[in-house]
Amino acid sequence: MRRLLFDPINLAASGFALSLLVAWQLLADAHVISPIFFPSPARTIEVLRYRAFDGSLWVSLASTALRMVTGWMLASAIGIAVGAAIGSSRIAGALLNPTLEFIRPLPASAVIPVAVLFLGLSNAMSLTVVAFGAVWPVLLASVHGFSSVSPQLTDVSHVLGFKRRDFIRKVALPSALPDIVAGLRVSLALALILTVVTEMQSSLPGLGWDIFFAQRSYRSADLYAGLVLLALLGFSANHLILFFERRALRWRNASTQ
Amino acid sequence: MRRLLLGAIIPVLFLVVWEAASRTGLLTLETLSRPSEIFAGGYGALRDGSLLLATLQTCETALLGLVIAAVIGVAVGTILGLMPTAERVAGPTIEALRPIPAIAFMPLSLMMFGFGVGLEASIVAYACIWPILIVTIASVRAIEGRLLEVATVLELSLWKRVTKIVLPAAFERINVGLRVAAAISLVVAVTVEIVLNPRGLGYHLVLAQQSLRVGLMWAQLFWLCLLGFVLNLMLSRVGSGSALIWRSL
Numbered sequence: 208m209r210r211l212l213f214d215p216i217n218l219a220a221s222g223f224a225l226s227l228l229v230a231w232q233l234l235a236d237a238h239v240i241s242p243i244f245f246p247s248p249a250r251t252i253e254v255l256r257y258r259a260f261d262g263s264l265w266v267s268l269a270s271t272a273l274r275m276v277t278g279w280m281l282a283s284a285i286g287i288a289v290g291a292a293i294g295s296s297r298i299a300g301a302l303l304n305p306t307l308e309f310i311r312p313l314p315a316s317a318v319i320p321v322a323v324l325f326l327g328l329s330n331a332m333s334l335t336v337v338a339f340g341a342v343w344p345v346l347l348a349s350v351h352g353f354s355s356v357s358p359q360l361t362d363v364s365h366v367l368g369f370k371r372r373d374f375i376r377k378v379a380l381p382s383a384l385p386d387i388v389a390g391l392r393v394s395l396a397l398a399l400i401l402t403v404v405t406e407m408q409s410s411l412p413g414l415g416w417d418i419f420f421a422q423r424s425y426r427s428a429d430l431y432a433g434l435v436l437l438a439l440l441g442f443s444a445n446h447l448i449l450f451f452e453r454r455a456l457r458w459r460n461a462s463t464q
Numbered sequence: 465m466r467r468l469l470l471g472a473i474i475p476v477l478f479l480v481v482w483e484a485a486s487r488t489g490l491l492t493l494e495t496l497s498r499p500s501e502i503f504a505g506g507y508g509a510l511r512d513g514s515l516l517l518a519t520l521q522t523c524e525t526a527l528l529g530l531v532i533a534a535v536i537g538v539a540v541g542t543i544l545g546l547m548p549t550a551e552r553v554a555g556p557t558i559e560a561l562r563p564i565p566a567i568a569f570m571p572l573s574l575m576m577f578g579f580g581v582g583l584e585a586s587i588v589a590y591a592c593i594w595p596i597l598i599v600t601i602a603s604v605r606a607i608e609g610r611l612l613e614v615a616t617v618l619e620l621s622l623w624k625r626v627t628k629i630v631l632p633a634a635f636e637r638i639n640v641g642l643r644v645a646a647a648i649s650l651v652v653a654v655t656v657e658i659v660l661n662p663r664g665l666g667y668h669l670v671l672a673q674q675s676l677r678v679g680l681m682w683a684q685l686f687w688l689c690l691l692g693f694v695l696n697l698m699l700s701r702v703g704s705g706s707a708l709i710w711r712s713l
Contacts, residue, residue, distance in 0.1 A: 216552045224557045244576055298470070305471030312647070312692025316655035317666065317685060320673035324681075400565040407570070407659050415568065422571030434568055441563030 243427055250428040251435065258432065268436055271402055271413035274330070275444070278337025279398040283391055285338065286345030290387075294353025295379060307346070315340025315397070316404050328409035333402065340401040341394040348390025352383025385456055392448045399441050414440070497678040506683030514668070515687060522664035525581050526653035529588025530646055537593045537645075538638060541600025542626060545634075551601060558597070566591035566652055570660055580663070584656045591652040592645035599641025603634040643699045650695055654688065665691075 228248050234240045235247035258264035292299045293307075318339050319332075326332040356379050364374045406415030414433050421429035479499050486498035497505075509515040544551040566587050577583045611633055615625045631638075657666025665688060672681040 216549070219549075219553045220556045223553045224560070227557065244572070301467055301470040302474055305468075306474050309475075309689055309693055312696045313685070313689045314651040314654040314666075314692065316651070316658050317669060317688050319658055320669050320681060321685060324673055324678070396563070399563075400567055403565050404567050404655055404659060407567070418568055418571050422575060425575075427572070427575070430571055434564055434572075437568050438560060438564045441565070442560070445563060 243425065246428040246431060251431040254428045254432040255435065264432075264436070267412065267414050267417050267433075268440065270411075271399075271406065271415065271437075272440060272444075274333055274337065274406075274411070274413060275395070275398045275402040275440075278334045278402065279341050279391075279395050281334060281338035282341035282394055282398065283345050286342045286390070286394070287349045287387060290346045290349025291353050291375060291379070291383075294350040294383070295356075295375065300350075300354075311343055315401055319405065319408055323409065328411070330411065332409060333405040333411055336405050337398050337401045341398040344393035344397065345387065345390040348386045348393075349383060352386030353379055355386075356382045388448070388452045388456065392445065392452070395444050395448060396441065399437070399444065403437065497682055501679035502682040502686070505677065505679035505681075506687065509680060509683060515684070518663075518665045518668045519687075519691065522650070522653050522657065522666070525584045525664065526588055526649040528581065529585040529653065530592050530642075530649040532585065532589040533592035533596055533645060533649075534642060536589070537596030537641075538600050538631075541597045541638075542604055542630060542634075544597075545601045545604025546626075546630065548605070562594050567655055567659070570656060574660060579661055584653055584661050584664075587656050588649045588652045592649050595644045595648065596638070596641045599644075600634065600638050603637035603641075604630055606637070607633045646699055647692075647696065650692060 231240075231245065232247045232249060235242055235245060255264065289303070293303055294300070315336065319336055322332045322335045322339075326335060360378050360382060361374075364378050369377070402413065403415035403418075405411065406413040407419045410416055414437050418430055418433035418437075421427070421433060482496070483499045486496060506515070544554060569590055570583070570587055573583050573586045577586060607630060611629055612625075615629045620628065653664065654666040657664040658670055659666075661667060665684065669681060669684045669688070672678075672684060
């Protein structure tokens with residue numbers, strides 16, 4: 208660990224990022240770049256510190272994270288279930304595929320007006336939009352995972368006389384899991400984007416709204432603080448799934464080695 | 465043929481039940497309209513040209529953003545791909561910027577450009593840069609070492625080395641990144657219009673919803689579906705087609 212930390216490349220990488228920030232700070236201090244568009248990093252850090260102490264930062268962060276995770280879980284449940292149906296039954300595939308293929312390229316945010324009409328400017332609206340947008344990667348991954356169960360495994364479960372439910376639970380699902388987890392990761396990134404969009408669109412409390420409001424009141428340091436928090440949220444969510452992926456799929460790597 | 469029939473069952477059933485339910489008063493017209501009115505709304509918007517104008521506005525902005533992203537992404541990606549050390553140094557900074565949803569930059573971009581093409585194109589460009597950049601780095605990295613040795617033996621200048629050897633060799637794989645980015649560009653452009661920018665398809669969609677012209681709103685939604693569908697179809701065709709053209713040169 209220590210050797211990794213002091214690796215010259217890593218030092219250079221942090222140096223590069225740091226020097227960008229320092230250059231920004233110096234340029235902002237010298238009023239070379241407009242403080243309205245590019246407030247100095249020190250001011251952004253100041254805002255972050257202030258908001259961390261008065262607690263408003265945690266409230267926004269928590270409500271955005273909660274909305275993102277809830278929508279994502281909805282999308283995952285639907286995506287895996289429908290994907291399993293399409294992937295393991297040819298009739299379900301023939302029935303559903305054309306419709307899904309037609310809806311899939313629709314920009315997820317385009318359902319916002321429709322969702323607003325049905326559900327108003329509410330949390331339910333936000334969750335619906337997030338779930339709709341985030342469902343596709345999981346769905347596709349799970350269709351692929353369930354339809355590419357190796358024939359040997361299918362034969363074995365025939366021989367063992369597995370019922371359909373047992374086959375899905377004991378053979379198909381574990382075999383599709385690596386694909387599904389990869390889809391889940393893409394979905395989570397999409398869920399964050401749509402959470403921010405719906406917060407901006409319908410004034411729901413959270414980071415998206417914070418950023419929007421900061422701009423409306425021309426407090427650009429607040430705006431950057433919101434961006435930093437969003438980056439942190441996206442980055443840690445992604446790495447959390449990567450970590451889970453490595454642990455949960457350890458059996459798979461072990462069996463191939 | 466049988467597949468086509470099976471696939472048509474759900475949409476047709478859906479439309480029939482929808483129309484029937486709204487005629488018998490089971491569904492309220494404020495939210496769901498009915499298929500016949502949606503067709504009427506869509507036909508009207510097509511005839512007076514507003515739908516096509518909005519489509520044009522959305523597509524041109526998406527394209528502009530995509531082109532900006534392609535130029536920057538391929539240029540920076542080629543440099544970083546050729547210099548592994550630089551890539552490792554800049555890598556963490558890129559990884560820190562990448563997870564920020566492009567949409568979150570909208571307020572900032574609004575302050576800088578005001579409403580209009582600049583706002584939308586800049587957001588599209590930010591969203592599209594990442595797939596292009598990452599694919600370019602990977603595909604430049606994957607160029608066969610022998611090709612680069614040839615360039616060294618021929619004592620090509622850096623510019624010639626890039627234009628004659630590196631880019632043609634990496635083109636096919638960069639193309640994949642460009643296709644991913646093209647799909648993203650339409651989605652992002654529509655999103656910006658829905659949330660903020662008063663032009664294009666997204667804005668007209670919100671406008672129709674807010675003025676309770678529900679039939680028109682649904683018609684625009686289906687139009688968007690169709691647009692995305694055609695774009696995807698074109699991308700898969702053009703993608704493989706241009707790869708073949710390049711092979712035959």
